[in-house]
Amino acid sequence: MAEKVVLHYFNGRGKMETIRWLLTLADVEFDECYLSTNEEYKKLLGDGALMFQQVPMVEIDGMKLVQTKAILNYIAEKYHLLGDNIVDRVKINMYAEGLMDLMEMIMILPFSKDVKPKLENIETKAKERYLPVFEKALAGPIYLVGGKKSLADVELLECTLMLEEKFPGILADFPNVKSFQGRMTQICSIKKFLQPGSKRKPQPDEAYVKTVLEVFNTKLPQL
Incomplete structure (x- = not known):
């Protein structure tokens, strides 16, 4: 074992x-x-x-x-959460890297002195730069890349939950992302x-x- x-x-x-x-x-x-x-x-x-x-x-x-x-x-x-081919892998990594950029902005907040302007910047970038990308990508597909779960999907779930902790209702204008979040949270291991x-x-x-x-x-x- x-x-x-x-x-x-x-x-x-x-x-x-x-x-x-x-x-x-x-x-x-x-x-x-x-x-x-x-x-x-x-x-x-x-x-x-x-x-x-x-x-x-x-x-x-x-x-x-x-x-x-x-x-x-x-x-x-x-x-097997990194795509089936080199094209899928690079797409997954692009999504994952973008999400990590956004999440790292949230991660440093506890170590910051003046969080208000940082929160405003995070909310603006989430709404204008990041969430629109995933709203478009999920207009039809169940998962982000290749029709199967990947690293990018779990990062998107984690990121949206982090955003909602700071900005309740932030997904109101992103119904595809919100639906995706709901689907991911029903996966047995994630639900637990x-x-x-x-x-x-x-x-x-x-x-x-x-x-x-x-x-x-x-x-x-x-x-």
């Missing part, structure tokens, strides 16, 4: 959350080792587990993978992941920010 996948990160969303979502879509069980102190982080460094001295780090198939995009692409390809008590993480709070800063032994950046 293959060893269970192990995720090394904080007990919070951040860049690891998309990896959790993707593993969930692939029906892959995983364990988590949470970083909570600078000593734990230094141990990973000392063990040579972090190629670029960064997390997320995922233990899978005898490897210690770092860099979020590389991890996501490995998991997606391993579990959305229930209380799952490994899905809540929105980051002050305790999460404090832990991240303590692990890296740094102060709140002026973002």
Whole structure:
């Protein structure tokens, strides 16, 4: 039996959350080792587990993978969630990269001093730059690429849920995206992941920010 996948990160969303979502879509069980102190982080460094001295780090198939995009692409390809051909793959990656750009704007909010203008910028870009792309792409197809679930689909679901947490009703003008979201949430593994008590993480709070800063032994950046 293959060893269970192990995720090394904080007990919070951040860049690891998309990896959790993707593993969930692939029906892959995983364990988590949470970083909570600078000593734990230094141990990973000392063990040579972090190629670029960064997390997320995922233990899978005898490897210690770092860099979020590389991890996501490995998991997606391993579990047939990265398209059937080179054209599908590049489309999936374009969608996924765009979604990650938007989600990263939301991820840095807890570390920001003045969030109001940043929220306004996120809402504007979501409505004018990102959501229209997916509304058009989903005018007919069930999934974004090739008629089957992919990395891009799970990222779109995660992103729309993040947006609705900040901007309730933001999908009102994007009925195709909203319908897609509804379909995705009915997938058994995802439906379970959305229930209380799952490994899905809540929105980051002050305790999460404090832990991240303590692990890296740094102060709140002026973002």
